[in-house]
Amino acid sequence: MTKIRIVLVLVLLALFGAQVAPAGADPRAEREKARERKAQLARELDGLQASEDELNNALRALDEQMLAQAAEVDGARQAVAAAEAEVAEAERQVAETGQRIDGLTEAVVQRAVESFIRPAGDPVEDMVQSRDITEAARKRALLAQVAARDDDVIDELNAAQEDFEVSRAQADAARVKADERRGETEGRLAELATTREEKARLARDLEVRATEVSDEIAAQARSEAELTRIIAEAEARAAAEARRRQASRSSGSAAGIVGVTSDGRVGGGGCIWPTRGTVTSGFGNRWGRLHAGIDVAAPTGTPIWAAKAGTVIFAGQQGGYGNVVIISHGGGLTTLYGHQSKISTSQGQEVAQGDTIGAVGNTGRSTGPHLHFETRYGGSPRDPRGCLP
Numbered sequence: 001m002t003k004i005r006i007v008l009v010l011v012l013l014a015l016f017g018a019q020v021a022p023a024g025a026d027p028r029a030e031r032e033k034a035r036e037r038k039a040q041l042a043r044e045l046d047g048l049q050a051s052e053d054e055l056n057n058a059l060r061a062l063d064e065q066m067l068a069q070a071a072e073v074d075g076a077r078q079a080v081a082a083a084e085a086e087v088a089e090a091e092r093q094v095a096e097t098g099q100r101i102d103g104l105t106e107a108v109v110q111r112a113v114e115s116f117i118r119p120a121g122d123p124v125e126d127m128v129q130s131r132d133i134t135e136a137a138r139k140r141a142l143l144a145q146v147a148a149r150d151d152d153v154i155d156e157l158n159a160a161q162e163d164f165e166v167s168r169a170q171a172d173a174a175r176v177k178a179d180e181r182r183g184e185t186e187g188r189l190a191e192l193a194t195t196r197e198e199k200a201r202l203a204r205d206l207e208v209r210a211t212e213v214s215d216e217i218a219a220q221a222r223s224e225a226e227l228t229r230i231i232a233e234a235e236a237r238a239a240a241e242a243r244r245r246q247a248s249r250s251s252g253s254a255a256g257i258v259g260v261t262s263d264g265r266v267g268g269g270g271c272i273w274p275t276r277g278t279v280t281s282g283f284g285n286r287w288g289r290l291h292a293g294i295d296v297a298a299p300t301g302t303p304i305w306a307a308k309a310g311t312v313i314f315a316g317q318q319g320g321y322g323n324v325v326i327i328s329h330g331g332g333l334t335t336l337y338g339h340q341s342k343i344s345t346s347q348g349q350e351v352a353q354g355d356t357i358g359a360v361g362n363t364g365r366s367t368g369p370h371l372h373f374e375t376r377y378g379g380s381p382r383d384p385r386g387c388l389p
Contacts, residue, residue, distance in 0.1 A: 032068070039065035039195065051280040052213075055206045062199040069192040076185035083178035090171035097164040210287045212367040217289045219320025219365035220338075220372075226318065227326070227336070231379045234313035234328045269387030270329075271307040272353060274337060275360055275371050283383040292381035293336065293374035300341050300369045302360040306351040307335050307373070307387070315347050321372065322364025325357050333387075334379075338372035339363050 039061050050058070266272055277298030281291060310329035318324045321338035325345060328334050341361025351357060362369045375384040 035061075035064055035068060050205075051278065051282075052206070052209060052286075053282070055202055055209065058202050059199060059206070062195055062202070066192065066195050066199065069188060069195060073185065073188045073192055076181065076188050080178060080181040080185055083174060083181045086174040087171065087178050090167060090174045093167040094164065094171050097167050101161060101164055209281075209367070213281055213291065213295075214287050214289055216320060216365045216367060216372075217286065217291055220292065221289070221320075223319035223321060228379050230314050230326060231328075231334050231376060234311075234326075234334070235332065235379075238311075238328055238330060265389040266353075268389075269375075271335070271375070271384070271387035271389075272305065273388060274307045274335075274373050275302055275304050277302065277360070277371070280370065283381070283385065290381070293338075293372050294384050295367070295370045295372055296360075297368065297370040298360045300359070300361055302371075303356050304337050304340060304358045304360060304371055306353055306355045306357050307375075308333070309353045310335075310351060312345050312347055312349045312351060312357070315343050315345055315349075318364075320365035322366060323358070323361065324364075327351065327357070332378045334376045335384075336372075336374035336376065338374075339366045339370060341369075 041058070041061070273296075275296055275298055277296040279294055280297045281295040283294055284291060304325075306327055308327070308329045310327040312325060313328045313334070314324065314326040316324070318338075321336070323340040323343050324336060324338045325340065325343060326334055326336050337358060339361050340358040340363065342359045343357070344359070345351060345355075345357040360369055360371050366372075373384055375382050375387050
């Protein structure tokens with residue numbers, strides 16, 4: 001019974017393997033196809049709209065493509081050298097055969113001249129002029145050898161001419177092959193140059209992004225002290241309110257209000273995404289500075305929603321953040337929404353999760369229309385991904 005089971009397992013594994021890696025599949029070709037696809041996507045990337053991760057991934061993909069293309073260029077150059085060697089050898093054979101033909105032609109012409117000047121005698125006359133029959137027979141034998149030699153020379157000349165035609169055809173074919181190889185090399189070089197240009201473009205875009213984000217971070221850092229003060233005062237008020245409510249045993253809290261979320265999903269930290277768009281810059285160190293939130297690129301005017309229910313503790317201008325809203329959610333959690341084109345709430349207002357509090361914009365120090373979203377615990381920045389779905 002055990003053997004039967006083993007056989008069945010082996011059969012199933014074989015069938016499964018056949019499905020996963022069908023016969024005839026070429027892993028190398030598949031890898032090359034995947035590499036070329038990634039490189040093509042990298043070329044099509046809009047560096048101004050792409051995220052930093054997308055830009056870095058695209059640069060890595062183009063690096064891989066450049067290495068592969070450089071290897072192809074080297075291979076093509078070797079093929080050109082080999083083809084040119086074939087041309088040289090074929091031309092040498094053509095020249096050598098031509099020289100042989102010239103020599104044989106000269107021999108044939110010389111023999112024809114000699115035959116004209118000293119034509120072969122008549123057999124009867126040769127016998128009459130000979131001292132005896134034996135001498136006449138010897139003369140005829142010598143003449144036959146000369147005639148046979150003439151035939152050999154002519155045959156050799158014909159063969160040489162045939163060899164010449166073959167050698168010339170081989171030389172022509174070798175030249176065509178060499179020209180094709182040179183064309184292939186030029187094509188590979190053009191592809192490599194294009195890839196280098198695309199990499200340079202994306203590298204410039206990444207450098208611009210680095211400069212812009214660094215400037216934005218610096219501008220936001222100058223507001224850090226004021227943000228710390230605003231959040232500290234709000235937390236102190238919230239703590240006092242909590243004590244008051246505990247004392248009066250009141251129930252209900254603005255932080256407990258739950259509204260309609262942006263996409264129906266709530267993260268493990270209880271937050272929803274505050275807008276719809278593309279994350280272009282994440283939380284963490286960026287070129288030696290802390291980027292205290294995440295940037296979500298979206299068209300100007302795109303609605304911004306409260307990530308979680310709470311109380312608006314600030315709504316107005318704040319340095320590099322431009323138009324900004326800060327919401328306190330209790331438990332030391334606050335969220336910040338920067339660069340808004342329009343603020344749709346006010347300080348002291350209680351908001352439910354999913355309420356519209358403003359619109360995406362480009363105010364303050366900004367790299368383009370986007371929402372700068374922060375989550376802070378006790379006033380210190382934390383990665384918003386920990387709160388989001």
